[in-house]
Amino acid sequence: MEEVKEPENEIPEFNPDTHKWDWENKKVVPLTPEELEEIARRKRKADLEKRFSFLNRSNQIYNKAFGVRSKIIKGEKHFIHRCEEIAEWDRNDLDDFEQKVLKLEAAKKEIDGKKEQDRPMLNRKNEYRKIDEMLLEGLAEQEEGRPQMLARYMTLRRAIKERFPK
Numbered sequence: 001m002e003e004v005k006e007p008e009n010e011i012p013e014f015n016p017d018t019h020k021w022d023w024e025n026k027k028v029v030p031l032t033p034e035e036l037e038e039i040a041r042r043k044r045k046a047d048l049e050k051r052f053s054f055l056n057r058s059n060q061i062y063n064k065a066f067g068v069r070s071k072i073i074k075g076e077k078h079f080i081h082r083c084e085e086i087a088e089w090d091r092n093d094l095d096d097f098e099q100k101v102l103k104l105e106a107a108k109k110e111i112d113g114k115k116e117q118d119r120p121m122l123n124r125k126n127e128y129r130k131i132d133e134m135l136l137e138g139l140a141e142q143e144e145g146r147p148q149m150l151a152r153y154m155t156l157r158r159a160i161k162e163r164f165p166k
Contacts, residue, residue: 014028017039018030018031018036019031020035041094044094044098045091045092045094045097048091048094048097048098048101049091051101051105052097052100052101052104055101055104055105055108056086056104058108059082060111061104061107061108061111062082062104062107063082064107064110064111065100065103065104065106065107066082066085066103069085120164120165120166121164121166123164124160124161124164124166127160127163127164128157128160131153131156131157131160134149134152134153134156135150135153137149138150138151138152138153
């Protein structure tokens with residue numbers, strides 16, 4: 001039986017970013033400048049789409065970047081959903097699309113910064129909520145002449161203040 005030649009052995013090694021295999025001439029040829037430009041454009045668009053899809057999950061980020069938009073129909077105010085606005089974007093105009101993605105990234109960074117700034121205070125409030133019942137019990141027992149529970153509550157409260165400063 002005759003051995004079948006594998007196509008991998010016939011095609012020489014080449015860099016697919018700068019060259020392509022020409023099947024008609026059976027040789028490796030360099031890509032034209034137009035083809036290289038198109039490849040670069042597709043890569044840039046794919047990168048922007050990837051970054052945008054991550055940012056597009058949150059209404060809060062979109063509203064921070066572009067604001068809430070509305071239109072008046074028959075004298076009534078109707079809000080325009082972000083999906084309707086995004087559908088009107090020309091994603092083939094990469095410079096404009098990149099500016100919008102950068103604006104969304106800046107809004108996300110600002111929102112994340114605010115969350116990080118508020119995080120210690122939120123943690124402190126959450127810890128206080130865990131011992132709220134103890135305060136009520138301590139006040140009730142203090143009325144009955146047993147201040148131990150209230151003293152224990154105050155000790156826990158001081159510990160929380162030390163652990164989560166403002």
